[in-house]
Amino acid sequence: MTDIVEDLKWRGLVAQSTDEDALRKAFADGPVTVYAGFDPTAASLHVGHLTIVLTLRRLQQAGHRPIALVGGATGLIGDPKPSAERQLNEASTVLDWTGRIRTQLSAFLDFDGDGPTTAVMANNYDWTQGLDAISLLRDLGKHFSINQMLARDTVKSRLGGEGMSYTEFSYVILQSNDYLELYRRHGCTLQIGGSDQWGNITAGLDLIRRVTGNQPHGQAHGLTTNLLVKSDGTKFGKTEGGAVWLDPELTTPYAFYQFWLNSDDRDVSRYLRIFSFRSHEEIEELERESAERPAGRAAQRALAEELTTLVHGADQCAAAVEASRALFGQGDLAALDAPTVASAVAELPSAKVDALPTVVDALVATELVASKSAARRAIKEGGAYVNNTKVTDEDAVLTDADLLHGRWVLLRRGKRNLGALELG
Structure with a gap:
């Protein structure tokens, strides 16, 4: 599709636009320089950031120039939350996180060369560190109406509760100045962000x-x-274990793959349109296939493989796919290396033991069954497995030969209920 605005709308990505017709013309006349900001409020981006990151990628592929702005300055303050004041992080911590996030962003955009669509990496600390208090108040603050600042939804919700510090109240001034600086330095004429950023974006336009x-x-x-x-x-991007991070040290590639694979049937069509780089026709075919055969989970598998490859690389994706198949009896568990088994086990209900128990006790310990009688019944009915091997003896005892890498035993009840036992 040549009209990028129509493509974004088809994908369900457009919430608000200042002037859609004017923006459409700007894209047609292009290239447009567009930016999005990412504050280092943690050591990694998470899957919630992918909506904006991949929108920047789409715009670059459509012939426009993206700027990935890391908020080395605004990250020292934090965009106000609707609920409570943010805890301020140490400057050294924010500096470290800034570097980590810059590295992550560099994997999604093309920064090579010096052409009109080559991506730019920016850090708002570069122009904010020299901004003194008088300049902030005299050159920037005079352009902001207190009435408008108080009318912002986040401010109103906070004033009705515990209030808001002047530090967070002033955040909008710094972000607006970012847009002004990028307009001056790089001819940037478009800022994108989540719908919760609308007030910050329009304040920047006004400035x-x-x-x-x-x-x-x-x-x-x-x-x-x-x-x-x-x-x-x-909330999207949250699991029982917390946020789904892009950093493999915080969320393993296997867990990342499983997050997308486990997408609800009601959500996967939206996710495909938002996150996949497949053509409209390919996405619509996956939608049809999923509607006709939801048990096949074709859309979930396609999405999980595409995004795991994009974020973690083809090798890590292949390992995650093989682990997922092996865990459910469709591959060789013994062929999985120890790190892959460890990351897979980390996502399962598990129990740690000092000595190997009976299979009955192991099923109870991992909460795959509610009682020993239920465990015996599962074995008798042919629904209990150890490392994908069906258990037929109700008195069976686990042995060292059952240990994967000398440490884990995988247990399964039925087709999809998994648990793990760890020795040590």
């Missing part, structure tokens, strides 16, 4: 207009994407 009169780069624009919520009402 550009007041300070520059929209000269010399013309009208600046803002566009927000919809915030994702699961069909069951829970």
